[in-house]
Amino acid sequence: MALSFECQHDYPTGFQLRAQFTAPGGVTALVGPSGSGKTTILAVLAGLLSPQQAFIRLGDRVLCDTQRGVYVKPEQRGIGMVFQDLCLFPHLSVRQNLQYGTRWCGSGRLSFDRVVQMLEIGDLLARQPHTLSGGQRQRVALGRALLRGPKLLLLDEPLSALDEPLQDRIITYLERVLAEYPLPTLLVTHHLTQVRRLASQVLRVQGGRVTPITADAAPSHPDSD
Amino acid sequence: MFTSAEIDAIQLSLLVATVAVVASLPLGIGLGWLLARRQFRGKSVVETLLHMPLVLPPVVTGYLLLVVFGRHGWLGEPLERWLGIRLVFDWKGAALAAAVAAFPLMVRSIRLAFSGVDPRLVQAARTLGASRWNAFRTVTLPLASHGIVAGAVLAFARSLGEFGATIMIAGNIPSVTQTIPLLVYSELETPGGLEQARGIVMVSIALAAGALATGEYLERRGRARLGTIHD
Numbered sequence: 054m055a056l057s058f059e060c061q062h063d064y065p066t067g068f069q070l071r072a073q074f075t076a077p078g079g080v081t082a083l084v085g086p087s088g089s090g091k092t093t094i095l096a097v098l099a100g101l102l103s104p105q106q107a108f109i110r111l112g113d114r115v116l117c118d119t120q121r122g123v124y125v126k127p128e129q130r131g132i133g134m135v136f137q138d139l140c141l142f143p144h145l146s147v148r149q150n151l152q153y154g155t156r157w158c159g160s161g162r163l164s165f166d167r168v169v170q171m172l173e174i175g176d177l178l179a180r181q182p183h184t185l186s187g188g189q190r191q192r193v194a195l196g197r198a199l200l201r202g203p204k205l206l207l208l209d210e211p212l213s214a215l216d217e218p219l220q221d222r223i224i225t226y227l228e229r230v231l232a233e234y235p236l237p238t239l240l241v242t243h244h245l246t247q248v249r250r251l252a253s254q255v256l257r258v259q260g261g262r263v264t265p266i267t268a269d270a271a272p273s274h275p276d277s278d
Numbered sequence: 279m280f281t282s283a284e285i286d287a288i289q290l291s292l293l294v295a296t297v298a299v300v301a302s303l304p305l306g307i308g309l310g311w312l313l314a315r316r317q318f319r320g321k322s323v324v325e326t327l328l329h330m331p332l333v334l335p336p337v338v339t340g341y342l343l344l345v346v347f348g349r350h351g352w353l354g355e356p357l358e359r360w361l362g363i364r365l366v367f368d369w370k371g372a373a374l375a376a377a378v379a380a381f382p383l384m385v386r387s388i389r390l391a392f393s394g395v396d397p398r399l400v401q402a403a404r405t406l407g408a409s410r411w412n413a414f415r416t417v418t419l420p421l422a423s424h425g426i427v428a429g430a431v432l433a434f435a436r437s438l439g440e441f442g443a444t445i446m447i448a449g450n451i452p453s454v455t456q457t458i459p460l461l462v463y464s465e466l467e468t469p470g471g472l473e474q475a476r477g478i479v480m481v482s483i484a485l486a487a488g489a490l491a492t493g494e495y496l497e498r499r500g501r502a503r504l505g506t507i508h509d
Contacts, residue, residue, distance in 0.1 A: 101401045127404035140402035144420045153416075157407035201406050 054078060054112040054204060054237050060097050061106040070094070070104075070261040080231065080238045082248045085258035091241045092137070094258065095207045098239070099134050100127035111205055111237075128157065133203030133236075137210045139194040141182040147193050148178040154201030163199055163234060171233065172196045172226055188219045192226060199230065206238040213243065224250055284478050286453040287461040291485075294369060294457055295437035298377035299384070299430050306381065306433075307426060310388030311418075315397075332382045340446025343375060347447065371448035372455050376437035384433035391425020392418065424500025431493030435486050458482045 056076040063069050070090045083091045096102040098109060100116070103124065109117040111132075116125045133154075141150050151165065151174075169175050172192040182190060191211065198206060211227075212220040224247060231238065231251070240251060248255055257266045280288070312318075313325065331339050347354040347365045357363045365371035395418050403413035419426075441459040448455035450464060458478055465475040 099401075099405050101404065126409075127401070128407045128409055130405075132405060134402070134405045136398060136402060138398070140396070140398050142399060142402075142417060144417075153403070153408075154406035156416075157409075157412065197406065 056098075056205060056237060056239075057108070057110040058094070058098065059106075059108045060094070060104045062093070062097070062102075062104040068261060070097075072258070072261065072263045074256055074263045074265070076237060076239060076254065078237045079235070079253035080240055080251045081254040081256060082252035083239060083241045083256050083258050083263075084243070084248060089258045090261045091258045092209055094263075095134065095209050095239065095241060098205070099132050099207060100125065100130050131202075131204040132207060133198035133201050133205070134207040135194045135198050135209065135211050137213060139190050141190060141194060141197070143182055145182075146178065147174065147180050147182065147185070150182065150193060151178075151197050151200055153197060158201055163202060165200060168196050168199055168230075171229055187215050188223060191215065191223050195226070195230065199234065199236075203236065206236045208238060208240045208242075210241050210243060212247065220244065220246070227251060280477060280481075283452050283456070283461060284481075287456050287458050287478065288481060290369060290372075290453075290455070291438050291457040294372045294376050294440075295434050297370075297373040298380060298437040299434045301373070302377040302381055302384065302433070303426075303430055306384040306388050306429065307419075310385050310426075310429075311392050311414075313385070314389045314392035328385055329382050331379050336379065336440075336442025337446055339378060340375060340443035343371075343378065343443060343447045347371070347374060366447060367449045367451060367455060369448065369455055372440075372444045372457060375443035375447050376440040377433075379440045379443055380433035380436040383436055384429040387429030387432055388422070388426050391422035391429070394425070395421045424497045427500065428493045428497040431489050431496070435489040435493075438482070438485055438489070458485075 055078060058075070059073045061069075061071055068088075068090070070093055072090065072094055083094065085091055093102065097104050097107060097117075104117070104119065106119045107117045108119070109115070111130075114125075115123050116130050117123060142153065145153065151169070155165075169178070172195060174189065174192050174196060177185060177189055177193065182193070185193065195211070208227075212223055215223065228251065238251075240247065242248060255266050256263050309324075309328070313321070313328075344351065344366070346352050347357070349355065349358060349364070349366055354365060357365070363370065365374055399417050399421070400413045403417045404410070408416060438457075439459060440457070441463070444455070444457060445460060445463075450456055450460045452461075452464075456464070458481065461478055462475045462482070465471045465478070468474065
């Protein structure tokens with residue numbers, strides 16, 4: 054399912070987002086220095102930020118067309134998102150967090166038991182988020198986004214808070230999930246390892262502009278360019 | 279142990295404080311959320327008006343309530359004519375005075391509680407399919423609930439002690455509008471009143487302390503459940 058994205062948005066601070074790209078499917082990595090507009094792109098896609106001008110189409114469905122006044126609400130977009138700081142609901146158990154999306158959308162095409170098994174979080178279901186380790190919280194956030202049954206998955210620097218060995222394990226989980234459920238995915242990351250292992254397309258975001266590059270050309274540390 | 283006037287005053291105080299809190303809580307939640315989450319024209323005016331009962335002399339608050347809710351007041355007259363609700367010299371007037379006096383404390387606590395809820399949690403709920411209302415109901419409200427309870431309990435304790443505005447709008451009628459503070463005032467005006475009022479004063483202190491302790495306990499329990507404190 055292809056994604057078309059065009060957006061113009063000016064912040065009061067003077068920052069201008071002028072982004073245009075297509076993502077044909079698979080995993081598309083967005084790399085670039087901090088403050089370049091990567092997270093803003095995800096927020097516009099998810100419907101969490103209303104842009105001044107935008108046209109967003111996912112498959113044959115237009116999610117946002119400012120010229121025609123089309124704006125699909127976040128809850129109706131079918132876009133799953135794993136936030137940088139995960140945003141697990143602290144008042145709900147792991148099981149309730151995982152099932153939160155299915156309360157509103159019904160059970161998606163993914164089985165709860167299968168996702169729990171694949172992410173190895175079966176032992177955590179009765180626990181509260183603040184009792185989990187970083188890696189466990191990461192897997193619960195990923196499972197919660199998947200169980201909503203999204204048509205597009207957004208991962209905002211999903212591994213930034215983890216140390217390297219743990220990052221490697223989570224990437225393995227991500228590979229496993231995306232092999233079983235091949236969802237179009239946008240991955241915002243600062244890590245070349247993630248780009249090389251997961252992404253089929255790499256987009257460089259800099260100063261609010263997006264340009265495609267090859268995975269090999271991705272900077273080893275995007276902040277350095 | 280207690281005279282019938284004292285028992286009536288205790289029961290009336292509890293009724294007045296409960297009605298004051300229950301009736302003003304939905305408005306307190308709405309206003310607390312609005313002030314915590316939204317920027318709008320006239321916000322500072324709303325905040326000033328909200329805090330006025332904290333700094334106005336209570337009899338001035340009572341005077342204003344009489345002007346608005348008196349039998350010939352802007353709202354008092356239509357209320358009595360159309361709905362048969364009379365607030366002057368009635369326990370409902372005492373509840374109104376208590377609600378107005380306690381409202382700033384309630385909203386302050388609720389506003390702080392809403393400000394403490396990470397807005398990204400609401401965004402996460404929206405991406406998971408929750409409408410704006412469902413996200414508020416299932417994420418914002420439960421996460422702010424300890425502050426809402428604390429605000430309600432604080433308002434309850436404040437309502438129990440309301441005196442100046444109450445005596446202006448509801449008077450001091452035994453068994454009808456005479457709450458604990460009004461009874462203490464009446465007893466002190468009689469010979470030997472200092473001795474006589476000792477029992478009801480102890481009840482007043484116990485009720486206020488009990489309400490505050492309950493509020494503190496509920497707030498700590500709520501925060502511990504969310505993992506923000508561990509005890």
